[in-house]
Amino acid sequence: MRSGRGVTRRRVLGIGGALGLMAATGLSVSAALARRPSITGAELRSAVPLPPPFQVPLPIPAVLKPVSTSGGVDRYEITQREASAEILPGVTTPMWTYNGTFPGPTIESRRGRPVTVSHRNELPVPTVVHLHGGRTPAASDGYPTDLLLPEGRQEHSMGTGHGSEHGMHDPRAVVAELTRDYTFPLDQRPTLLWYHDHRMDFTAPAIWRGLAGLHLVRDDAEDALGLPAGPRELPLMIADRAFAADGGLSYPALDPTLRVRPGVREPYLAGVLGDVILVNGAPWPVHEVDAARYRLRILNASNARHYELEAVTDDGRRLDLIQIGADQGLLAAPVTHKLLPIAPAERYDVVVDFSGVAIGGRVRVINRLGSGRTRDVMAFRVARKAADDSRIPRTLSNDLPAWRRSDAVRVREFAFRAGRMHTGHGWLIGGLPFDPARTDVTTRLGDVEVWRLIADVHHPVHLHLVGFRVLSRSGRPPLAHDAGLKDTVSLRPGEAVEIITRFDGYRGRYLFHCHNAEHEDMGMMANLEII
Numbered sequence: 001m002r003s004g005r006g007v008t009r010r011r012v013l014g015i016g017g018a019l020g021l022m023a024a025t026g027l028s029v030s031a032a033l034a035r036r037p038s039i040t041g042a043e044l045r046s047a048v049p050l051p052p053p054f055q056v057p058l059p060i061p062a063v064l065k066p067v068s069t070s071g072g073v074d075r076y077e078i079t080q081r082e083a084s085a086e087i088l089p090g091v092t093t094p095m096w097t098y099n100g101t102f103p104g105p106t107i108e109s110r111r112g113r114p115v116t117v118s119h120r121n122e123l124p125v126p127t128v129v130h131l132h133g134g135r136t137p138a139a140s141d142g143y144p145t146d147l148l149l150p151e152g153r154q155e156h157s158m159g160t161g162h163g164s165e166h167g168m169h170d171p172r173a174v175v176a177e178l179t180r181d182y183t184f185p186l187d188q189r190p191t192l193l194w195y196h197d198h199r200m201d202f203t204a205p206a207i208w209r210g211l212a213g214l215h216l217v218r219d220d221a222e223d224a225l226g227l228p229a230g231p232r233e234l235p236l237m238i239a240d241r242a243f244a245a246d247g248g249l250s251y252p253a254l255d256p257t258l259r260v261r262p263g264v265r266e267p268y269l270a271g272v273l274g275d276v277i278l279v280n281g282a283p284w285p286v287h288e289v290d291a292a293r294y295r296l297r298i299l300n301a302s303n304a305r306h307y308e309l310e311a312v313t314d315d316g317r318r319l320d321l322i323q324i325g326a327d328q329g330l331l332a333a334p335v336t337h338k339l340l341p342i343a344p345a346e347r348y349d350v351v352v353d354f355s356g357v358a359i360g361g362r363v364r365v366i367n368r369l370g371s372g373r374t375r376d377v378m379a380f381r382v383a384r385k386a387a388d389d390s391r392i393p394r395t396l397s398n399d400l401p402a403w404r405r406s407d408a409v410r411v412r413e414f415a416f417r418a419g420r421m422h423t424g425h426g427w428l429i430g431g432l433p434f435d436p437a438r439t440d441v442t443t444r445l446g447d448v449e450v451w452r453l454i455a456d457v458h459h460p461v462h463l464h465l466v467g468f469r470v471l472s473r474s475g476r477p478p479l480a481h482d483a484g485l486k487d488t489v490s491l492r493p494g495e496a497v498e499i500i501t502r503f504d505g506y507r508g509r510y511l512f513h514c515h516n517a518e519h520e521d522m523g524m525m526a527n528l529e530i531i
C-alpha cells in the first residue's frame with residue numbers, strides 16, 4: 001500500500017504520462033515546467049518483508065590495496081563475479097559484483113599518479129568498465145562495444161545485443177577475453193569518481209545487479225585545507241533497489257539472462273525505481289557520529305531515482321548542507337543549502353556540522369521526492385562530544401575554468417526526448433537512437449563549445465572525458481547547486497540548459513548520454529569524436 005499510494009500521489013510517469021500529455025496537447029514549455037513531475041520512472045515493489053529504518057549500521061566500502069606500486073603506477077586487480085550478499089537482514093541476495101562486494105572496493109588515488117586496474121570477467125555475460133568522471137584515454141574509457149568477454153566465449157555466441165537488436169556491427173570495437181587492463185592517468189582535479197558497467201544495451205540491469213564502486217582522487221592542496229577527514233569523511237553511495245520473494249533483486253528486464261534482448265517491460269520504460277533505499281549497500285542505515293563536522297561524499301548511483309536531500313533533527317530542525325564540491329571537485333567557495341537535489345550519477349561533496357545536535361539525538365537524511373518508505377534515506381546518531389579542529393575555508397580552490405560564452409567556437413543544440421526506434425519505444429538525442437557507427441559530434445581538441453540541452457522529462461546528461469560549467473537554465477541563471485565543475489547535469493522536464501566546456505585531454509571516440517540508465521540502454525547516447 002505504501003508505494004502504491006505514493007505512485008499515484010506523486011504522478012510517477014510511465015510513457016503515457018507527461019510525454020503523452022506534452023505530445024497530445026502540445027503543452028508549451030512553460031506549462032510543462034509548471035507541471036513539472038517529481039519523478040521519471042515507475043517503482044517496483046519488494047516481495048519480502050523490509051527492515052525498519054535506521055537499524056543496519058552504515059557499511060564503509062573497503063579500500064582496495066594495490067598489488068603493485070612500482071614504476072610510478074598503482075596496479076589493482078578486480079574480479080567481476082557472482083556473489084551472495086546479505087543486503088536485507090536475514091535475506092540472501094545473489095548479485096554481480098566487483099570482488100564479491102556491493103558496492104565494489106573503493107580505489108584511492110593521488111592526482112596525476114596513474115592507476116591500472118586489471119579486470120577479470122567471471123560473470124556469465126560480457127562487461128565494460130567505465131570510470132565515471134575520469135579524464136581517461138579513449139582506449140580505457142569503457143566504450144560500450146569494447147567488451148570484456150568471459151573466458152572461452154565468442155562474441156557472436158554471447159548475444160551482445162548491438163549485433164542482434166540493432167542489426168549493426170561496430171568495426172572499431174576492441175574486444176578482449178577474460179582480462180583487460182584499464183589505465184587511468186588521473187591527471188585531473190581531485191574528486192569522487194565511480195566505476196560501473198557500461199555494456200551496450202545492458203548497462204542499467206548490470207549496475208542494478210551490483211556492478212558499481214567508488215574511486216577517490218586526492219591531492220596535496222585539498223589535503224591542506226583542513227576539511228573533516230579520516231573517520232569524519234564518509235562516502236555515501238545512494239541507490240534504490242527492489243527484492244523478489246526469493247531474495248534476489250527484482251528487475252523488469254525483457255531478457256533476464258541479459259544477453260540478447262535489451263530493454264524493460266512496459267510500465268518501466270521511463271526508468272526503474274526500487275522501494276528500498278540503500279546507502280553503501282545497506283537499507284536505510286544508521287551511522288554513529290561525534291558532535292563535529294563531517295564531510296559527506298554523496299553519489300546518486302540509482303538508475304533513475306532523483307533525490308532532494310535534507311538533514312533533519314528529531315525536533316524538526318534542518319541542518320545546513322554546506323556544499324564544498326561538485327562532480328568534478330572543489331567549488332571556488334562553499335555554498336550553503338537546506339535542500340540538495342541529486343540526479344542519477346551526480347556527486348556532491350557536503351559538510352554537515354553535528355555539533356549543535358544534542359548528544360543521543362538523531363539526524364535523519366530524508367528525500368523530499370520520496371513517499372512512504374522511500375522518504376527515508378539514512379540517519380546519523382550523535383553519540384558523543386568531541387574536539388573538532390576541522391575547518392571550511394572561505395576559498396576552497398582557485399583553479400576552476402572560467403570559460404566565457406565568447407570563448408566558444410560553436411553552439412550546438414540537442415533535444416533529449418522520447419521517440420520511436422526500430423525495436424519500439426526509444427529515448428532519442430536529436431531524434432536519433434544511439435548507433436556506434438555514426439559520429440554525432442566532431443570537435444577539435446582544445447575547442448570551447450556551448451551546448452544547449454533540451455528535455456521532455458528528467459534527463460541527467462553526462463559527458464565523458466570533460467567537466468563543464470552550467471551557464472543557464474531556460475534562460476535564467478543556474479541554480480545554487482549548479483556551482484563548480486560538473487560532468488552530469490540534471491535537465492528537468494521542459495527545461496533547456498546551457499553548458500560550456502573545453503574538449504581537452506585526449507583525442508578519440510567518447511560518448512555523451514543520459515544517465516537515467518534505462519534511457520541510456522534504450523537509445524539515449526551519442527558519439528563524441530575529438531580530433
Ligand SMILES: [Cu+2]
Nearest residue numbers: 459514516519
Ligand atoms: Cu534520460
